[in-house]
Amino acid sequence: MLAEISIKNFAIIEAISLSFEKGLTVITGETGAGKSIIIDAIGLLVGGRGSSEFVRYGEKKAEIEGLFLIDEAHPCHDKLRTLGIESDEEMIVLRRDISSNGKSVCRINGKLVTLGILREVGRSLIDIHGQHEHQELMQAEQHLSLLDRFGEKEIQPAFQEYQKVYVQFQKLMGQVNKLTEDDQQMAHRLDLIQYQLDEIQKANLEPNxxxxxxxxxxxxxxxxxxxxxxxxxxxxxxxxxxxxxxxxxxxxxxxxxxxxxxxxxxxxxxxxxxxxxxxxxxxxxxxxxxxxxxxxxxxxxxxxxxxxxxxxxxxxxxxxxxxxxxxxxxEDEIDQLQNRDHHVEKMQAELKSITLDLTVEAKNLTTLRKKVAQQLTASILEELKQLYMEKTTFNISIELEEGKINRDPVIDGTAVHFKKDGIDQVEFLISTNPGEPLKSLSKVASGGELSRIMLALKSIFSVHQKITSIIFDEVDTGVSGRVAQAMAEKIYRLSNDSQVFCITHLPQVAAMADTHLYIAKQHTEDGRTSTKVTALEKNEKIKEIGRMISGVEITELTKQHANELLNLAADIKSTS
Incomplete structure (x- = not known):
């Protein structure tokens, strides 16, 4: 879990230091108060793209430092060891400084690392989910990786075997294509390298x-x-x-x-x-x-x-x-070009053998994916049912990636294009209304439905990813009423296994919080604007949830409704 974070000279934040607990932490506040700035800072801490625009006006650099507490079995320890970074059994400290000229300095446990390494380690600690992921969910090319992630234990061994053969296949295909190029081009190539070889041999070079x-x-x-x-x-x-x-x-x-x-x-x-x-x-x-x-x-x-x-x-x-x-x-290439027909015949025979092996591995991978797809479909439908999408029909389509005739190998009468991740085209299909045909997510789902589908996926994948912290940045957009309550309960249940942060405008979600942080703008003595973070007590929670319910004017009736929400949340949490 993320235990502490220190942010200095970041956007409108002058300097804050926050401590976090396990469970669900909700962040609320007026629009523009800086709620997302906290999440932006955490995103940069774990390898997000930086910019000089993040540095507070008039300052030389922004500084972000975070302390993570993880158990001994967390996979992050293995990553750090392979990178030669010492790690305490239970603590990891990430730090990132961004200067006003846009340059970034990254450290893990005090050791300088590249941004790529910081990102690799950060991904195993925090999963940040925002509105942009709705767009990724609608991109069919992302669905294969989601399916493989869900069935990682079953699919990964077969995937590794496929890739071993695929590397050999690609190498041999390259050699065959090179030898079967245009005759005139081959003749030019032969003349060139023969001249080069003669020039080198004429020099009679000796080693060293x-x-x-x-x-x-x-x-x-x-x-x-x-x-x-x-x-x-x-x-x-x-x-x-x-x-x-x-x-x-x-x-x-x-x-x-x-x-x-x-x-x-x-x-x-x-x-x-x-x-x-x-x-x-x-x-x-x-x-x-x-x-x-x-x-x-x-x-x-x-x-x-x-x-x-x-x-x-x-x-x-x-x-x-x-x-x-x-x-x-x-010299070897000259031999191949001068005896091209013989070498091509030999390579094509070898390629045929490797293609057969690759086909076997690809079919095995497809079979496993279809099996896992059934399990994932059942899990998603169950999660959607809990989010009042019980009439939704969901299916995972797995089709062959068709290739070009006379260029790609043929499997069961169809030319198939082998890719580094297999021969499968995977797409999530959905019908949210009975009687309607299954269609792509991008053509069917509304914003509120996408929020629920993504939350369903997060609920499923959080168990598999072993992420210590999950951040939801306004993922509840477009929902209200009983759906909002269902989403609030599901987000809370996620916090039983992982630390969860949630920026929200829904009072139902705020009421489920174990920790409620309120973000507000304040003006300093020099006339500058900065962000203030306050951990709310119960009476303050009632007031803030009342504001979220009614807007500007908070009446006694609004406070009663807010208190009822908190009591209802307490009852739900006691039985979860």
Whole structure:
């Protein structure tokens, strides 16, 4: 659950810090008071799209920080471990700063992360549902993912097996298509890569040749400096009254006296070791000095060779190794193009075998989806019945994604297009009135009906998603009366398993709240506008619910109605 949130310099919020409890938290207030701003801040905290417009006017940055309490078994812990982020067994802290220039800084448990990582972790903690999701629900392409999410335990293993074969299928299809392109295009390609291979082979490159040549070039270019340094170093060590001669004298004297005083043995050993190390270094310098020679022709050759290698790098790779790898790859491609018919025949035979395997996996996936679709249909109808849509007919259509003849494989006499998520087209169909045919959601459902359908889906999926917190941003739009009461009860039941936040204009929903927050605008001493959040006590709840019932004027009768709503809610909550 979201335990605490701190918001600073965000929109019209100057600075607020809120603590939340489990259960249902309802947020109410006048239109424009800033109710949705709180939800916007939470959305940004869990990876929503940011903008400099969110930063309070005149401030350098907006700051949002949230503390989440989760149990040890929550999947978020596994995500954090894979990302290398340490996590307390029960706490996760998310933080996001948005500067006035639009840049964003994200942290999880104090560690800097990308916005993508923040979003990935945030999705496992909070599910924010607003009016825009009504539009997503009406998009048929979203329905397949909803179905798979509902039947994840059954579908996911089959889906993974399908994807393994699909990757092989796609790779082989690409190779076959490449080899069966236009003959003229293939001839041009063959000429090009044959020229490239000849150019690389003519250069007779050796692995790491450029690095070896660069080292040698450095030596030759600095010959005089090297010569003088080695010569002077050697003569400083070797010869009468030179370095090694004096150290040898010291070693002889110390050897003699160390027999008289054992405490000098350590000094003798140190000087002795130094003598032999320096002597070995002196011999190495002498050998290097004897071999050192300057060949201007060799330097010219190296520079020319490096220029040749750099020219090849600009064309074929950033290093000699990459150039040689490219040469090997195009050599294989040349073989395939020159023996195209043989390779195509071989690949098509292999493709036929993989297509058969992919078809088996796709059919298995379709069978499981049809089974899960029946379960989801039954669950949705039961939820809709509780929301006074008992006469609604709901069905999940699963059809083959038809492909193009002579291009896509044929299954049961039909050309089928294989996609990364299978061969199925899934669409939710509904009829809200008896006798009417099933149609797409976008063609049938009203705003109030969509609100109920989405709430039904949330009620079902909240069990499967293991989300710690759910946020409803005015999802009760377009409903009233007994439907509003039914929605209020269903939202409350959701809060038994997940922490729920709800922005609402319905008094029935507000009455079911465990915690009721009231949002209001206030004017500061400097004439600025800011948002104030107040947790309401019972008498204040009665007044606010009365305002939601009647509007501006609150009478004693309105207060009685508000009190009745609260008492009714208390009775319902005691039996839930």
């Amino acid at each position: 040749e450029d690095e070896v040549l660069l080292d040698e070039k450095t030596k030759l270019a600095n010959y005089e400096k090297l010569f003088a340094a080695i010569r002077d170093s050697y003569h400083a060590l070797y010869g009468d009254n030179k370095g090694l001669d004096w150290i040898g004298h010291a070693m002889g004297h110390l050897e003699e006296v160390s027999e008289m005083d054992s405490s000098l043995k350590k000094a003798y050993d140190g000087v002795s070791n130094s003598f032999y190390v320096l002597e070995e270094a002196m011999f190495a310098l002498r050998d290097y000095y004897d071999q050192l020679e300057f060949d201007p022709n060799r330097l010219d050759f190296i520079e020319a060779r490096l220029n040749e290698i750099n020219m090849l790098k600009r064309k074929y790779g950033e290093s000699v190794e990459q150039i040689l790898e490219y040469a090997a790859a195009i």
